[in-house]
Amino acid sequence: MLDNIALFLLIVEKGSLTAAGREAGLSPTTVSERLAALEAHYGVVLLNRTTRAISLTEEGRTLIEGAKRVLGEVEDLDSRIRFGAQNLSGPIRLSAPSDLGRNLVSDAVSSFLAKHPGITVELLLSDSYIDIVGQGIDIAVRFGEIIDSTLRSRQLKARRRVICAAPAYIQAHGAPKKPVDLKSHNCLLMRFGGNLDNLWRLSANGVKQIVTVRGDRVANDGALVHQWALEGHGIALKSELDIAPDLQAGRLVELLPDYAPPPSPVQLLLPPGRTQPRRVRALTDHLAQAIDGA
Template sequence: MLLANIALFLKIVEKGGLAAAGREVGLSSTTVSERLAALETHFGVVLLNRTTRAISLTDEGRTLLEGAKMVLGEVEDLETRIRLGAQTLSGPIRISAPSDIGRTHVSAAISSFLAKHPAISIELVLSDGYVDFVGQGLDIALRFGSVTDSSLRVRSLGLQRRLVCAAPAYLAKHGMPKKPVDLKKHNCLVMRFGANLDNVWRFGANALQQIVTVRGDRIANDGALVHQWALAGFGISLKSELDVRPDILAGRLIELLADFSPPPAPLQILFPPSRAQPKRVRELADHLALLIEGLEQG
């Protein structure tokens, strides 16, 4: 019963409330509340701060959440090995990825992974912003850029080239920039990451680096939408080569300012700050890493 109550606790946090968790698992709000109270009595602490509008984790609740995912994952793996054999993986995985690469490469990786492990289910959360592992109930995340949360476990996938590009239709109408400063005269498609506007574009390296503050009539917090705008000829974008390589090769987008390459961005797989991950999560991380490595070599 303890493990069942811990699993219900995870569902409460994932769904953001007792009633929502109850609907998900087919229990009344009263039953969910009673089982949560029993769990808190067992540990002798308050796990959730509850108001009429929202819930929030206490420090003890956060500790339980981080450890419980690992424990329940290992229990599922153990059950699978006993019932179906050591080579069979099962259970859910919740993964976050940037919207553009998530819709393409990560989605393809999920399909090929599930083809090999049909007993696994995967929920893909597309977001270009901050990753809240606890609040979103994530097992794994793929992210570009530097990692500011030192508590997260990181698996590096290397540096990924970034490039400036635009559609032929845009360039035919507005001309092609010859040097970075020329971008000030162009309509640039800008990404927003939370409160930060990514409108300061850097070119070159070290003492030769050039910095240009760009502007345009379209801003989005969704990389896939910026990609779509670029393809439609609305302006110039700064994208990872992983996102736009097929369009560059097909001529749908044209790389600009190739002699002034922007600094590459690190790509990494992130894990929550727990001691270990279930085998299914580790296997998916390996699968993603192999796919990215293949794209780089391609």
């Protein structure tokens, strides 16, 4: 039963029975038979299946939420017996924004793995919405407010968003003196899913201003926007977590500091459930310390 539940989780994570079979070294027929056996055991349909896609039923989502907790506890118990209570082992799936993930989070993962060589971390980078439960994510690092109220969260220090540009851009085009001046500059824009981040919310002396900006470059990858800014292609709006080393080294210059946007929440999101494997708790603590200390 536990093996079939684990296979069900793999099917959901990989997005298809065929992909799960390849990962587990099983034939598509065997995967289909074991899924059917699991559904027969519970007497419900766990996945809606078409020729092109699968989706969780409500019962399937309930099983996912409980199964991750149960399997995590079994795996944690197994590692404690095999390797000793003080050793941590097993896989962790971690999601992070692309820019933060390539730098600060990646460095934190490296230092964590140096202490716990029995652990493997799969780091998934995306600036778009992630279905944490459906994709089997153990920890997600995210900016902004929580959309899914069923998720657990660990609040970290809120961080400033900084309007910035490279010295080369400022030398060629000048620097904006007030928020409205941004309308005449080339701004480097982020797209989050279907939403274009072209409404920049600024604040001065408690007075909020919204400026609609535009530019010749749009990306759904924060690291690429960062790169464009460093190359002098325009003005960007970035978290200080992403660009602090560039500001300190002079590769980027903060603009309109008196009108800085309000700080943005930073948080670690965790799937629903009462308990986590020790390895996940340990990485959560390590990430919190690394991000808050940056």
